[in-house]
Amino acid sequence: MRRIVVVPCAAWLAGLGCAALALGGATAAALLAPCLVAVAVPATAGRGGRTREELAGEAAWTFAPALALFVLTCGRGIVGAGAAAVFLAAFSVLAAGLRHALGGGRSGEGLGPQVAATLALLLLIGGVFAANPLVESLQGNAPVRQTVIDVAVGWNPMLVLGGRILGIDLMHGDLMYSRLSVIARYYRFEIPAWGGVAAGYAGFGAVAWLAGRRLGSARGGA
Numbered sequence: 001m002r003r004i005v006v007v008p009c010a011a012w013l014a015g016l017g018c019a020a021l022a023l024g025g026a027t028a029a030a031l032l033a034p035c036l037v038a039v040a041v042p043a044t045a046g047r048g049g050r051t052r053e054e055l056a057g058e059a060a061w062t063f064a065p066a067l068a069l070f071v072l073t074c075g076r077g078i079v080g081a082g083a084a085a086v087f088l089a090a091f092s093v094l095a096a097g098l099r100h101a102l103g104g105g106r107s108g109e110g111l112g113p114q115v116a117a118t119l120a121l122l123l124l125i126g127g128v129f130a131a132n133p134l135v136e137s138l139q140g141n142a143p144v145r146q147t148v149i150d151v152a153v154g155w156n157p158m159l160v161l162g163g164r165i166l167g168i169d170l171m172h173g174d175l176m177y178s179r180l181s182v183i184a185r186y187y188r189f190e191i192p193a194w195g196g197v198a199a200g201y202a203g204f205g206a207v208a209w210l211a212g213r214r215l216g217s218a219r220g221g222a
Contacts, residue, residue, distance in 0.1 A: 004053060008044070008060045012068035015040075026072050027166060033088055034157035037065050038121035041095035042114045062096045063089055076166070083165045083194065090198035090205070091157050095121055097205030100212035127152040128159065128171075132182045146188075153189045155197060164194040 015036065020029035044061040066089035074081040098120055103113035123130065131152040138145035153159055153171070162168040170176055171184040171191075183189055 004057045005060045008057075008064035009067055012064040013071060016065075016068045016072050020072060026075065027168065030069060030073050030084060030166060031158055031162050031168070031170070033065060033069050034091055034125055034161065035122070037088065037092050037095050038125060039118055041065070041092050042099035042117035042121070058096070062092045065089075065092050073166070080165060084161065087157070087161055087165060087194050087198045090202040093205035093209075094201040095205070097208035097212070101208035101215075102212070104212060104215045124155060125158055128156055128176075128181050128183060135182060135187065149183050149187055149189050153183065154192045155200070157197075157201075159191055160194050160197050163191040 016029050016033065019032055019036070020026045023029055023032065041062060066085040069088045070081045070085035073084045095117065098117040099113055102116050131148055134148055135145055135152075138148065159170055162170045171181065171189070176184045
């Protein structure tokens with residue numbers, strides 16, 4: 001049982017540590033953490049284990065990124081590191097829940113559910129770029145355009161983690177403002193408080209996980 005917990009925690013600590021070295025700092029690695037979760041957690045968690053060991057391993061791989069992020073950002077203070085860890089843990093629950101639901105609560109469903117979950121999470125992260133043409137096409141419908149902007153910005157884990165926890169305004173950085181996002185240049189937006197976003201991630205992820213488990217039980221009983 002100890003190995004089930006130690007291995008994922010050590011792997012994530014090593015991964016984020018290497019990212020920090022490659023990117024030139026802990027803050028850059030912390031901002032990259034949601035992208036890593038989007039790729040890695042659907043591959044390692046949310047697979048519908050039924051034994052105590054399988055469930056413990058699933059939980060360890062789901063929450064190890066948050067522990068690693070806490071260690072990585074503890075130089076900013078315990079409160080900030082704790083907030084970052086809680087936020088990433090909630091996003092990891094979303095990642096695991098999506099994988100579990102798309103796989104129907106079963107681990108032997110091939111790569112399809114894993115890839116689908118990863119793509120959905122990456123779309124959430126990259127929505128601030130993908131929304132550019134939609135936002136520009138809605139010039140005559142301001143309420144709908146603002147809703148698209150609020151979703152693209154307000155549910156983006158990198159923007160919320162950076163803007164509300166790490167104190168980094170990514171939307172007004174040179175790359176986003178000048179090149180990648182029309183939202184950053186021309187439109188009104190607001191990054192919401194991280195607690196509400198984290199609660200949304202965790203709530204949706206938990207519902208998805210339970211739905212997948214229910215579907216898996218129904219299949220098993222059929």
